[in-house]
Structure formats: structure tokens, C-alpha cells
Amino acid sequence: MPNSQMTPGIVPGRVPAEDLAENFDDLHPAYTGHEATVAADRCYFCHDAPCVTACPTDIDIPLFIRQIQTGTPDAAAKTILSQNILGGMCARVCPTETLCEQVCVREVAEGKPVEIGRLQRHATDTLMAKNIHPFTRAASTGKTVAVVGAGPAGLACAHRLAMHGHDVTLYDGRAKAGGLNEFGIAAYKTTDDFAAREVNWLMQIGGITLELGKRLGDGLNLDDLKTTHDAVFLGIGLGGVNSLRAAGEERDGVSDAVSFIADLRQADDLAKLPVGRNVVVIGGGMTAVDAAVQCKLLGAESVTIAYRRGQDAMSASPFEQDLAAANGVRLLFNAQPIAIHGNGAAAEVEFEYTATKSGKLKGTGETFRLKADQVFKAIGQTLEGAPETLKLKGGKIAVKGAGQTSQKGIWAGGDCATGGDDLTVTAVAEGRDAAEDIHTTLMA
Amino acid sequence: MADLTSTFIGIKSPNPFWLASAPPTDKEYNVRRAFEAGWGGVVWKTLGEEGPPVVNVNGPRYGAIYGADRRLLGLNNIELITDRPLQQNLREIKAVKRDYPDRAMIVSLMVPCEEHAWKAILPVVEETGADGIELNFGCPHGMSERGMGAAVGQVPEYIEMVARWCKQNTRMPVIVKLTPNITDIRKPAEAALRGGADAVSLINTINSITSVNLDTMSPEPSIDGKGSHGGYCGPAVKPIAMSMVSEIARNVETRDLPISGIGGITTWRDAAEFMSLGCGNVQVCTAVMTYGFKIVSEMISGLSDWMDEKGHSSTADFIGQAVPNVTDWQYLNLNYVAKAKIDQDACISCGRCYAACEDTSHQAIAMSKDRSFSVIDEECVACNLCVDVCPVENCISMVPMEPGQTDPRTGKVVEKEYANWTTHPNNPGAVAAE
Numbered sequence: 001m002p003n004s005q006m007t008p009g010i011v012p013g014r015v016p017a018e019d020l021a022e023n024f025d026d027l028h029p030a031y032t033g034h035e036a037t038v039a040a041d042r043c044y045f046c047h048d049a050p051c052v053t054a055c056p057t058d059i060d061i062p063l064f065i066r067q068i069q070t071g072t073p074d075a076a077a078k079t080i081l082s083q084n085i086l087g088g089m090c091a092r093v094c095p096t097e098t099l100c101e102q103v104c105v106r107e108v109a110e111g112k113p114v115e116i117g118r119l120q121r122h123a124t125d126t127l128m129a130k131n132i133h134p135f136t137r138a139a140s141t142g143k144t145v146a147v148v149g150a151g152p153a154g155l156a157c158a159h160r161l162a163m164h165g166h167d168v169t170l171y172d173g174r175a176k177a178g179g180l181n182e183f184g185i186a187a188y189k190t191t192d193d194f195a196a197r198e199v200n201w202l203m204q205i206g207g208i209t210l211e212l213g214k215r216l217g218d219g220l221n222l223d224d225l226k227t228t229h230d231a232v233f234l235g236i237g238l239g240g241v242n243s244l245r246a247a248g249e250e251r252d253g254v255s256d257a258v259s260f261i262a263d264l265r266q267a268d269d270l271a272k273l274p275v276g277r278n279v280v281v282i283g284g285g286m287t288a289v290d291a292a293v294q295c296k297l298l299g300a301e302s303v304t305i306a307y308r309r310g311q312d313a314m315s316a317s318p319f320e321q322d323l324a325a326a327n328g329v330r331l332l333f334n335a336q337p338i339a340i341h342g343n344g345a346a347a348e349v350e351f352e353y354t355a356t357k358s359g360k361l362k363g364t365g366e367t368f369r370l371k372a373d374q375v376f377k378a379i380g381q382t383l384e385g386a387p388e389t390l391k392l393k394g395g396k397i398a399v400k401g402a403g404q405t406s407q408k409g410i411w412a413g414g415d416c417a418t419g420g421d422d423l424t425v426t427a428v429a430e431g432r433d434a435a436e437d438i439h440t441t442l443m444a
Numbered sequence: 445m446a447d448l449t450s451t452f453i454g455i456k457s458p459n460p461f462w463l464a465s466a467p468p469t470d471k472e473y474n475v476r477r478a479f480e481a482g483w484g485g486v487v488w489k490t491l492g493e494e495g496p497p498v499v500n501v502n503g504p505r506y507g508a509i510y511g512a513d514r515r516l517l518g519l520n521n522i523e524l525i526t527d528r529p530l531q532q533n534l535r536e537i538k539a540v541k542r543d544y545p546d547r548a549m550i551v552s553l554m555v556p557c558e559e560h561a562w563k564a565i566l567p568v569v570e571e572t573g574a575d576g577i578e579l580n581f582g583c584p585h586g587m588s589e590r591g592m593g594a595a596v597g598q599v600p601e602y603i604e605m606v607a608r609w610c611k612q613n614t615r616m617p618v619i620v621k622l623t624p625n626i627t628d629i630r631k632p633a634e635a636a637l638r639g640g641a642d643a644v645s646l647i648n649t650i651n652s653i654t655s656v657n658l659d660t661m662s663p664e665p666s667i668d669g670k671g672s673h674g675g676y677c678g679p680a681v682k683p684i685a686m687s688m689v690s691e692i693a694r695n696v697e698t699r700d701l702p703i704s705g706i707g708g709i710t711t712w713r714d715a716a717e718f719m720s721l722g723c724g725n726v727q728v729c730t731a732v733m734t735y736g737f738k739i740v741s742e743m744i745s746g747l748s749d750w751m752d753e754k755g756h757s758s759t760a761d762f763i764g765q766a767v768p769n770v771t772d773w774q775y776l777n778l779n780y781v782a783k784a785k786i787d788q789d790a791c792i793s794c795g796r797c798y799a800a801c802e803d804t805s806h807q808a809i810a811m812s813k814d815r816s817f818s819v820i821d822e823e824c825v826a827c828n829l830c831v832d833v834c835p836v837e838n839c840i841s842m843v844p845m846e847p848g849q850t851d852p853r854t855g856k857v858v859e860k861e862y863a864n865w866t867t868h869p870n871n872p873g874a875v876a877a878e
Contacts (some may be wrong), residue, residue, distance in 0.1 A: 037513075038513045041512035041513060044794040046793075046794040046795050047795030047796060047811075048811070049795075050793070050815065105792040105793055106792070108793070109792040109836065
């Protein structure tokens with residue numbers, strides 16, 4: 001008998017394959033041409049538009065929307081991509097509700113912003129469907145740059161450097177480029193292998209050599225890179241995961257949410273991916289929501305996100321919280337895990353309620369237990385494998401200006417570096433800006 | 445509920461909303477549907493003389509321009525007069541009029557500019573029991589190349605002559621439909637009056653090319669790669685039509701000539717505006733071609749509610765009420781001084797007023813670091829552009845200054861007395877105010 005939602009333990013195939021395909025379909029389906037025109041018509045073409053200010057990559061949003069409205073989505077795409085080479089992915093994964101769309105004057109006026117993210121996707125998808133790469137590489141400068149980490153920061157940096165005529169070697173420890181775009185984002189946000197397609201499209205600029213399976217401390221070291229290249233950019237992300245510090249964390253069934261999402265994204269067949277009957281996700285960010293919703297879509301009977309603080313402190317946006325709730329995920333606030341019980345494998349998580357007293361979060365002493373055969377930790381990632389010679393700050397590589405580290409000739413950006421939120425779009429901006437700074441430095 | 449019944453040159457209809465001579469009134473089937481929907485009258489699509497009917501193109505007849513969400517703003521057409529046999533049209537007109545005796549039935553006519561042609565058609569139309577005729581002197585394409593339609597309407601002498609023939613050969617009231625494709629609309633109206641016409645209707649359609657296909661380089665609508673100018677109508681032409689209506693309504697020679705208003709009328713409000721400028725009733729075409737006959741329900745309820753609100757018991761109460769307020773520029777009060785004022789609570793900070801004023805007007809709007817916008821009274825000439833481009837209704841208003849206040853732009857005290865250009869010291873032809 002096939003498995004169902006009610007099958008105990010961590011098992012695959014809880015929902016029929018055809019339902020899985022529907023469950024993991026595009027979260028924000030693409031516009032048709034007419035829908036895009038109607039949506040574009042809503043833009044007021046604001047002067048000094050707040051949406052542009054809110055965009056970490058400063059995309060000229062009113063201009064690209066007007067270009068869509070006048071029937072030139074390819075020109076719109078070029079406007080987007082010239083500021084943000086991963087505009088296609090950002091259109092899918094940006095928390096627009098806390099960035100451009102939050103400050104859209106129509107959001108302020110009517111509570112219904114211009115759907116900037118979907119419009120951006122319409123433009124970039126239109127261009128990429130034609131397999132047009134709208135940028136050409138400048139004449140070779142003869143300079144070489146090592147970019148470590150082929151995530152959003154590294155890709156953006158590599159593309160911009162290549163465009164300026166530098167020869168780039170792009171390293172990544174995994175078997176595929178893309179970083180969190182490929183391994184760390186919910187599948188329904190980037191369907192049809194988009195992350196990989198976007199990397200292939202980006203590489204059309206030329207001048208970038210991809211070297212996979214190499215990371216700092218495992219086939220690479222910074223001193224060698226410095227010697228063999230004119231500059232180095234580090235976009236190595238946050239490879240470590242915080243621990244729960246709860247008893248029983250080592251039990252079977254307890255794992256990292258990021259690994260689960262990576263496994264899910266790389267699975268050839270979701271029907272073979274096991275998921276618990278009762279899942280508890282601990283954390284309050286996007287990763288927690290991505291993991292929890294996908295567990296539900298895989299057929300878990302009950303999924304709970306437990307966050308130790310109140311709802312207002314949750315870093316997942318209200319949109320993400322609603323998405324979780326709409327998919328049947330229970331959101332539990334002010335509950336911290338104190339133990340994971342079970343005989344070998346996890347069976348229950350014990351929580352203690354919390355309250356904030358005089359600015360400090362404290363357990364109230366009242367406890368309760370939730371059934372859990374699978375427990376995911378989504379309580380933040382940490383920098384791992386950073387070269388010891390670089391100065392750190394708050395657990396990240398300290399940078400000033402456009403990604404300059406404490407060591408001359410070495411730049412850093414994205415989640416591994418200080419400054420900005422840990423968002424795809426912020427990483428793209430930092431990679432791009434570091435590339436411009438490297439270019440200026442190398443050509444001086 | 446207000447009384448919407450209308451009597452226009454002696455022709456009664458239950459409301460002032462007629463359908464203009466056009467495709468919607470080409471057949472019995474359509475006209476019956478129109479009357480069932482509530483239209484007060486129709487002007488039957490133009491009949492030509494006995495004989496083989498005209499032929500239409502067999503490709504697209506209409507072209508359009510759009511606003512947001514493909515809202516049709518302007519339509520053009522290259523359709524000709526009815527392409528159905530005269531006798532069939534006459535039979536149908538008679539049958540419909542018999543079944544709807546309370547509705548106005550006007551028949552549009554266009555025959556060659558010869559008296560015998562008009563003498564031949566008038567009796568057979570009269571025989572249908574129709575309430576009146578409308579002379580199509582406006583059609584700008586196809587027929588005009590054959591010496592009819594606008595070719596007549598552009599020559600006042602012809603208008604006068606044909607109108608006179610018609611008045612001499614029928615007891616039916618005669619409406620002359622005017623083309624806007626001329627320089628001074630008063631001349632053809634005066635000619636119609638001299639010829640004895642009972643009324644004029646305007647405007648007919650405007651020469652137009654709605655778009656060019658940039659792949660084929662053909663104007664649209666394209667017939668096998670070629671296009672011809674067509675007649676433009678719909679909401680986009682309303683301002684042009686209202687100006688022409690007002691010219692006739694306030695012209696000394698024609699001020700008593702009844703007018704049937706036509707040109708982009710889409711809602712009850714459009715109708716009320718045309719009527720306030722002197723139209724006894726209105727004719728609608730593009731709006732029903734866009735939305736169907738049902739819109740008359742909104743026109744009836746809207747006009748009726750507005751009349752109740754204003755205390756008008758009949759349409760005669762407000763017809764022409766705005767005419768005395770249409771004047772020449774030289775008589776506008778130059779002592780009237782206003783300043784734009786932005787309602788900060790209503791403002792959504794889009795900055796469009798700023799861009800418009802800063803780039804294209806008088807640099808009279810200031811933008812703060814936090815993107816709040818305010819008017820610089822020292823610079824504001826009250827041009828109204830900010831009001832026009834603001835996406836929020838009533839967010840920016842033009843506030844008149846009180847007499848005695850000093851205009852910070854000119855440093856002059858606002859005067860209470862009316863004063864216009866004719867007496868202004870800068871006018872070389874100024875007449876001293878005695």
C-alpha cells in the first residue's frame with residue numbers, strides 16, 4: 001500500500017506524483033502579454049521613484065515598466081539586467097513586499113502596489129526565452145580575477161568583471177553553480193530549472209571559466225589565488241548552521257533546513273523524497289518558511305514553525321507568513337525548544353514558552369510537547385572556512401566601501417560579508433559594486 | 445424621478461438619447477433591439493438613391509486607439525452608407541415605426557446634389573411614417589469622392605441649396621448633419637439655417653488615420669496593405685465636438701437653431717454636458733458599438749438622478765445653461781488669481797506634479813528630501829498642469845485668492861473688479877475703461 005499523510009516516520013511518496021507537480025508549480029505564474037500591459041499601466045512613472053530607492057540594485061523601475069507598457073519588453077529587460085544581471089531570479093525570489101512594492105505609491109495609496117516583481121519577470125523571461133544576452137564583452141585587459149563562490153554575489157561580480165574585459169575564474173565547492181539560487185530557495189519560486197538556465201545564460205558574456213568542486217580549504221587557498229590572480233573576490237556565503245543547544249539534537253530525524261531544501265531542489269523525483277508525518281521547523285526566517293511549506297507540499301500531515309520570539313520580530317515577511325498559513329503550516333510564536341525526545345529517533349519536541357521582560361527574552365517555565373518525527377533547524381547560518389588572515393566583524397568578513405576586505409587585493413560580498421541584508425538582490429548589488437571597484441583598481 | 449421626455453423640433457421621444465446614423469441603425473433587427481433596450485430614438489443609417497446599393501470594402505472597416513487596459517478611446521471607420529437595397533430599408537423603417545410609435549424615427553439621407561434625386565427619395569421616406577430626415581453632409585470618406593457627404597458639407601452654398609430643396613419637397617422636419625472637417629463650423633450652420641433647416645446635428649466624424657503598422661507600413665485599418673483616411677469618433681473627439689456645438693449655440697445668427705449633439709457621448713454626464721451647451725438632445729454611436737445598447741439604462745438613470753439632485757423637472761431646464769459662460773479669451777477676467785494647493789493628506793508622493801512643473805512649466809513645486817511636495821506661491825501661475833497630471837482626484841486644487849491679498853508672484857494686490865484684455869495696458873488696441 002502506498003504511503004499517505006498518515007504514514008508514521010519519515011517516508012517518501014505521501015502524495016500522488018501528479019499532485020506533487022501541481023503542488024510545486026510556480027508560486028507567481030508568469031503574466032500573459034496583455035496582463036503585463038494592464039499591470040504596467042498602473043505605474044504612475046513617479047519622479048525620483050521610491051521603488052528605485054528601495055531596490056538594493058537601483059533598477060530604474062518606472063523606466064522598465066514604461067518599456068513594457070509601450071511594447072518593448074526586451075528593452076525593459078536590458079534596463080533591469082544592466083543593474084542586476086540576476087534580474088530574472090530576483091524577480092522570482094525578492095521579498096518585493098518589503099522592498100520596491102512596499103514603497104510603491106499605489107501601495108501607500110490603495111494597499112495594492114504595482115506588481116513590480118512579476119513585471120520584472122515578464123521582461124527578463126521574454127528576453128531569456130529568445131536566448132538573447134544583451135551585453136558584449138570589452139576587449140581583453142589581460143587582467144585575471146579569481147571569484148570564489150558561484151552564488152548570486154560571485155555570479156554578479158564575475159559577469160561585470162568579464163564584461164569589462166577581465167579574465168575571470170569562477171570557483172565553487174559544489175557540483176553546480178548558482179549557490180543558494182540553485183540549492184537554497186523553495187522550488188515553487190524557481191521552477192523549470194530556472195537557476196541553472198540563468199547561470200548558462202549569464203555565462204554567454206564569455207571570459208568566465210567555471211571551476212567546480214573547489215572551495216577555500218579544499219583545493220583552494222587564498223594566498224595561492226592572490227599570487228596567481230590580479231584580484232580576488234570572495235562570495236562564499238554562510239556554510240555553517242547554528243545549533244539548537246537543546247538536548248537530543250543528535251537524534252535521528254533532526255537536521256538542517258538548508259540541507260533539506262538543497263536535497264529537495266536537487267531531487268530528480270520528488271515522489272522519492274522522504275518527509276516526516278509530523279514536522280517541526282525551528283526558526284523565524286525565509287528558510288524556515290521555505291522548508292515548512294515544502295514539507296507540507298510533500299504531504300506531511302502536520303507542519304509547525306516554532307519561533308522563539310513574537311510574530312512582529314519574525315524576519316519572514318507577512319507575505320511569507322501568509323503563504324505558510326495558506327498552505328496549512330501552523331505558526332507558533334514565543335516557544336523555544338528545550339529538548340528533543342524519542343527512542344533513538346525524534347518523536348517529540350519539548351518547548352518552553354517565552355516572554356520578553358525588560359528587553360530580554362526569557363523562558364516562562366511553562367512547557368509543552370509537539371509530536372515530531374522530523375525536526376528542521378532554521379535558526380541562521382554562520383560563516384565557515386573564511387581565511388584567518390581576513391578581519392571579521394560580527395561573524396562576517398569585514399568590508400568597507402565596495403567590498404574591500406582588510407587585505408589589499410581581496411574583495412568580498414554577499415552573505416559572507418558585512419553590510420546589507422542577506423538577500424539575493426543585496427548579494428547581486430555587492431558583487432556588482434565590488435567588480436566595479438576591482439575594475440577601477442586594476443585599470444588605475 | 446425627473447421627466448426625461450424630449451421634444452426636439454416637434455419630434456417626441458421618451459428620452460433625449462438617440463442612436464446616430466451608423467452601423468447600429470442599419471437594420472430592423474438592430475433597431476428593434478435598441479428600442480427594447482430603451483433608446484429614445486434612432487437616426488436610421490443613411491439611405492442612398494434607388495438602384496444598385498454602394499459596396500463596402502471586404503476587409504477591416506474600423507481602426508481604434510486605446511487607453512489603459514484596451515479601453516477604446518477613439519474609433520475610425522471607412523464604412524459607407526447602407527449597402528442594402530433602398531426598398532428593403534424603407535419596408536423595415538415602416539415596420540419598426542409602426543411597432544414603436546412613441547420612439548423618434550429619423551431617416552438619414554444622402555443622394556447626389558441634384559434636385560430630382562432629392563425629390564425622388566423624399567416621398568418614399570415620408571411614406572414610412574418617419575418623424576424626420578437628417579441630411580448626411582458629413583461622411584468624410586468614399587461618398588465625398590463622389591460629390592456627396594462631406595463634399596457637400598464643406599460648401600455652405602450646397603448645404604443651403606439642398607436644405608431648401610428638402611424643405612420645399614417634404615413636410616418632415618429637416619436636420620442637417622455637419623462635418624467638422626472645415627475651419628469655421630458657424631458657416632455651414634448658418635447656411636443650413638438660410639436653407640430653412642429645422643436643426644443641425646454635429647459633429648460627423650473627423651478625417652483620421654488611427655495608426656500605422658510599422659511592419660507593413662500600412663495605415664490601419666489595412667486593406668491589402670493600403671489604408672484610407674476614415675472618420676474618427678468616440679470619447680477622444682468629445683472636446684472638439686463640444687467646442688463646435690458651443691460656437692453655433694452662441695453665434696448670433698444661429699443661437700436659436702436647434703442642435704442635436706453628437707461626438708463621443710458615452711455616459712449620462714457627456715450627454716448633460718452637450719445639452720448644457722445648447723443641444724436639445726444627443727446622438728450616440730461609438731459607445732454602443734463598444735458596449736452594446738444596454739448603456740442607455742445608465743444614461744437614463746444617471747441623467748435622471750442628476751436632474752433630481754439639481755431640481756430640474758425637465759430637460760428644458762438645463763439645455764443651454766452653460767452657453768452664456770462660453771466666451772472669447774479676451775473677455776476672461778485677468779484679475780482672477782488662483783494658486784495651486786496640494787492636500788498633503790491626499791498626496792501619495794508620486795512626484796508627477798513636480799516633474800511636470802519643474803521640466804515643463806514654472807518651477808513652482810518644491811520637493812523636500814522626504815519627497816513631500818508643496819507649491820511655491822511666488823512662482824505658481826495657476827496653470828493647472830499639476831492638477832491635470834495628478835493621479836489622485838481632488839488632491840491638488842486651484843484656490844482663488846481673495847481681493848486685497850497680494851499675489852507673491854507679481855507683488856500686486858488682487859483686485860476685486862473684473863478686468864480683461866480689452867482694457868489691459870499691454871494691449872496696443874486697448875480701449876480705455878470709461
